Amino acid sequence: MSTKNIMVVGxxxxxNVLASKLLGRLLMNEGFDTKVSEVHGMSQRGGSVVTYVRFxxxxxxxxxxxGQADFIVAFELLEASRWLNHxxxxxxxxxxxxxxxxxxxxxGAMEYPENLVEKMQNAGxxxxxxxxxxxxxxxxxxxxxxxxxxxRLSNYFDxxxxxxxxxxxxxxxxxxxxxxxxxxxxxxxx
Amino acid sequence: xxxxxxxxxxxxxxxxEAGCSVVSSYPGTPSTEITETASEYDEIYSEWAPNxxxxxxxxxxxxxxxxxxxxxMKHVGLNVAADPLFTIAYTGVNAGMxxxxxxxxxxxxxxxxxxxxxYAIAAKLPMLEPADSEECLxxxxxxxxxxxxxxxPVMIRTSTRIAHSQSIVETSDRVVPDTKEYKKDVAKYVMxxxxxxxxxxxxxxxxxxxxxxxxxxxxxRIEMGDTKMGIITSGASYQYVKDIFGESVSVLKLGMVNPLxxxxxxxxxxxxxxxxxxxxxxxxxxxxxxxxxxxVTGKDVFPLVDEFSPNLIANLLGLEVNEGISMEEPxxxxxPVMCAGCPHRGMFYTLNKKGVTVLGDIGCYTLGSMAPLxxxxxxxxxxxxxSSLHGFNRAGGKNSVAVIGDSTFVHTGINGLIDIAYxxxxxxxxxxxxxxxxxxxxxDNPTTGYDIKGEPAGKIDLEALCKALGIQRVRVVDPYxxxxxxxxxxEEMDALEPSVIISRRPCVLLRSVSAKPPISADEDKCSxxxxxxxxxxxxxxxxxxxxxxxxxxxxxxxxxxxxCNFDALVSNEV
Numbered sequence: 001m002s003t004k005n006i007m008v009v010g011x012x013x014x015x016n017v018l019a020s021k022l023l024g025r026l027l028m029n030e031g032f033d034t035k036v037s038e039v040h041g042m043s044q045r046g047g048s049v050v051t052y053v054r055f056x057x058x059x060x061x062x063x064x065x066x067g068q069a070d071f072i073v074a075f076e077l078l079e080a081s082r083w084l085n086h087x088x089x090x091x092x093x094x095x096x097x098x099x100x101x102x103x104x105x106x107x108g109a110m111e112y113p114e115n116l117v118e119k120m121q122n123a124g125x126x127x128x129x130x131x132x133x134x135x136x137x138x139x140x141x142x143x144x145x146x147x148x149x150x151x152r153l154s155n156y157f158d159x160x161x162x163x164x165x166x167x168x169x170x171x172x173x174x175x176x177x178x179x180x181x182x183x184x185x186x187x188x189x190x
Numbered sequence: 191x192x193x194x195x196x197x198x199x200x201x202x203x204x205x206x207e208a209g210c211s212v213v214s215s216y217p218g219t220p221s222t223e224i225t226e227t228a229s230e231y232d233e234i235y236s237e238w239a240p241n242x243x244x245x246x247x248x249x250x251x252x253x254x255x256x257x258x259x260x261x262x263m264k265h266v267g268l269n270v271a272a273d274p275l276f277t278i279a280y281t282g283v284n285a286g287m288x289x290x291x292x293x294x295x296x297x298x299x300x301x302x303x304x305x306x307x308x309y310a311i312a313a314k315l316p317m318l319e320p321a322d323s324e325e326c327l328x329x330x331x332x333x334x335x336x337x338x339x340x341x342x343p344v345m346i347r348t349s350t351r352i353a354h355s356q357s358i359v360e361t362s363d364r365v366v367p368d369t370k371e372y373k374k375d376v377a378k379y380v381m382x383x384x385x386x387x388x389x390x391x392x393x394x395x396x397x398x399x400x401x402x403x404x405x406x407x408x409x410x411r412i413e414m415g416d417t418k419m420g421i422i423t424s425g426a427s428y429q430y431v432k433d434i435f436g437e438s439v440s441v442l443k444l445g446m447v448n449p450l451x452x453x454x455x456x457x458x459x460x461x462x463x464x465x466x467x468x469x470x471x472x473x474x475x476x477x478x479x480x481x482x483x484x485x486v487t488g489k490d491v492f493p494l495v496d497e498f499s500p501n502l503i504a505n506l507l508g509l510e511v512n513e514g515i516s517m518e519e520p521x522x523x524x525x526p527v528m529c530a531g532c533p534h535r536g537m538f539y540t541l542n543k544k545g546v547t548v549l550g551d552i553g554c555y556t557l558g559s560m561a562p563l564x565x566x567x568x569x570x571x572x573x574x575x576x577s578s579l580h581g582f583n584r585a586g587g588k589n590s591v592a593v594i595g596d597s598t599f600v601h602t603g604i605n606g607l608i609d610i611a612y613x614x615x616x617x618x619x620x621x622x623x624x625x626x627x628x629x630x631x632x633x634d635n636p637t638t639g640y641d642i643k644g645e646p647a648g649k650i651d652l653e654a655l656c657k658a659l660g661i662q663r664v665r666v667v668d669p670y671x672x673x674x675x676x677x678x679x680x681e682e683m684d685a686l687e688p689s690v691i692i693s694r695r696p697c698v699l700l701r702s703v704s705a706k707p708p709i710s711a712d713e714d715k716c717s718x719x720x721x722x723x724x725x726x727x728x729x730x731x732x733x734x735x736x737x738x739x740x741x742x743x744x745x746x747x748x749x750x751x752x753x754c755n756f757d758a759l760v761s762n763e764v
Contacts, residue, residue, distance in 0.1 A: 046527040
């Protein structure tokens, strides 16, 4: 099979690295050559963060370039829009509809753009938008947005429930497990 | 066993398997996780050293005593460690010693974009460059063999995309070689002029032997494909080239980037129609080719700056690339910001309001330069704030302070403070002490009282230290208390002698710090004056001309409350 590309994007602190660890674990267990590229350091302090996940028979580049992402999973709406140009033809965006104001919006230098889902669709993207923050809160913590979105992403693959469960069990600390399983299911079924 | 490992974790695994026993490093993105992961292996003694020079000397001492040793640093850390590096190159090692230097093309989290291959050339040391996690692991193990075979410290260069990418590795067991006997050898280890002169000859001979090794080492391999284009490359660039071209070009992948082979490159060049070098940053492989009188395409096409990507390489080699779809609307940027509740905020707000010239340093607090705090005038390198302030003030600079973090102060800021104390400078140094090394992901340091494993350890008393250096005026403030910050800052800047203000409160992200209930904004009382916006807190925004607090971000630090003249911001602390 040709290499598949998933980007996980969001705001530093939203659990981007954990989500991509989970995906990496899942894909390796499924027998794929897998690469996951993370960002550490300064951007993790509330900046725009992106993680690249690639899998297939043989993966070379650890990064995904413009026009190459089969999936963009966004934990925040503006971030989904920011990475739109990385979407491949027929690619799919999955986004949390949550809005987190960046500093230029907070200081009033710029406005947070309105109707971003529609605008992405008008640009030609397929968009699956859910209120992952509410679902995460329903599961027990606003910090579970990342896992809600992973649950959502699971709808787009044929991997078994057992595979996802194993990946969750091996990446999430035990004391948060029940809450995260709930978050995963809520995202999947929303 | 198969594992998906970060490049950095794979290097740590390589250390474990190679029987490395002593690891000493200072944190620095993108190298930090090597030492963090190494510390999880109980068989390896691991530590955070106060700076890279110390770390490298610790690693050398361990090698001298006869066990395999290691140090890792970011590219600019190698500048600090360059002094021992150049002379360890002369003495060689006893047991194997490996040094990882992690470059940051694209400056994801750095102050410059230097190419560390230049150090290997200048110090005449072998340098390996892995291109994925599997090579991170296997090259690390092989580096110890090379080190002991050639009596030389071996450098491994990574970059952000290798260090921070996970790929699949095959792990094996740890094998610890016998400890080598330490034998006194003055001619080898005491680098006085006569001995060093003799060792220099050995360095040059060794380099030539290493070059011969490079000619047919497994580290450098030719992957013949179509012969119209032949690309010489290494590291992440190799992956991009393979991604774009697959078998439609021939590739010479270099796993050893110093010294570079001659015959191998000549042979490869003779088998292809057009020779291209794809290398990030400096034109090192390209210059080598030119010295061999080879016609080569390199930096005439590719940039000397920033990191490469598959599209960039494809585009510059004349292929059409998909630029993706886009919206026409300009989107607000999302630069990194000081976290809600960050203890640095109160001090930077105060400095901004007073219009002070701030010579800054390297750490989370460098974000104090961003609007609306905008309270930083200079950032160069670790420790530069303190020494530059002294120079600034000696030259007539006024209304100025240095701001430096606790870990950075111990790293190399202390040297500048000695200069200030010794030469009696009317300078005010602010140590923003958040009890951790924040930006690199919360490592302990000599001021926190804990070691790399979180065990109780020696603790520097910063107040006592500053006084011992000869600073009479040492004040401690709580940066959450704006009045206190303002008052103490005025007093110390007015004083006609050296002074230190320790702005002390632990980082809110530390597990030991529990958040207080979020602040509430009373819409009826809020006048919409926006004074609370001046602290640039990501938890505060305006909606319909009223202050709004994001309860998921707010940590209840109460700094904003001190700015409100209308009692519209209310603490919910009981």
